[in-house]
Amino acid sequence: MSFISELLQTLFFTVRDVTPxxxxxxxxxxxxxxxxxxHxxxxxxxxxxxxxxxxxxLIGLEKALFPLGETMAMQLTAPDFLIDVKLSIGHSLEWFDYxxxxLFAFCIGFSTTIAEPSLLAVAIKANQVSAGSISVNxxxxxxxxxxxxxxSLGSYRIVVGDPIHYYIIAGYILVVVQTFYAPKLIVPLAYDSGGVTTSTVTVPLVTALGLGLASTVPGRNPMIDGFGLIAFASLFPIISVMAYAQITHWLNQHANTVGSIEKENDNAL
Structure with a gap:
């Protein structure tokens, strides 16, 4: 009965939020x-x-994803586990002991993003309007x-306790520099890609990971250090998509150059 009551209450709140x-x-x-x-x-x-x-x-978030993310973060940062991994009892833990x-943050970030329905929708539309030049996968x-x-970098920041604005400022400086050199076709899509990652699947697990990590690492404040991982999840896709476009563009240019040289050699023969 409690589950049915919770389901009905969630349905009511969802209807209220969707009505506008x-x-x-x-x-x-x-x-x-x-x-x-x-129709x-x-x-x-x-x-x-x-x-x-x-x-x-929403019920699944409350019952599964949030508790699972926090539990995994707490288990991975438990002193007993870290000391067993380090195999050196009596030494203070360093950032590399985490x-x-x-690794868990990397895997969670990759898997949740691949499963993100909003990213899939954007990728399909980008493939359609670009006539197939932008690959969905x-x-x-x-x-x-x-x-x-x-x-992963955001988790490292929580462990070492660095101010978040240093990372964000450096990241956006890199984004600005990449914007001037990346193919113009990909720049708007790269900026949109940073937004679609902060959606239904990624945000709950990443938030739970950050809060759980800040709650278990000594000297960290969950309110100050626990949040901010979403900013990393929004920033770095912009960098990676433009880097992907730059590498692809360079490889295509290199292939065309090699092809032109081989054609000239064949004509010379």
């Missing part, structure tokens, strides 16, 4: 555009799916690598 979106969409459709909605039954069923899906997802945390993997590296 429905009002705005239908309001503009009828009052401004003055056009009927195509109204299909649209209504879609909204029902959205409400039910969001409600179940390498299992960095190539974009997804490059974004996932950026998130994985960013979350």
């Amino acid at each position: 979106i429905i009002v705005i969409i239908f309001g503009f459709q009828f009052a401004v555009l003055r056009k009927p909605i195509a 109204p039954l299909r649209v209504a069923v879609g909204f029902v799916y959205v409400i039910v899906g969001l409600s179940l997802f 390498y299992w945390v960095y 190539g974009l997804r993997i490059s974004v996932a690598l950026g998130v994985a590296i960013g979350i």
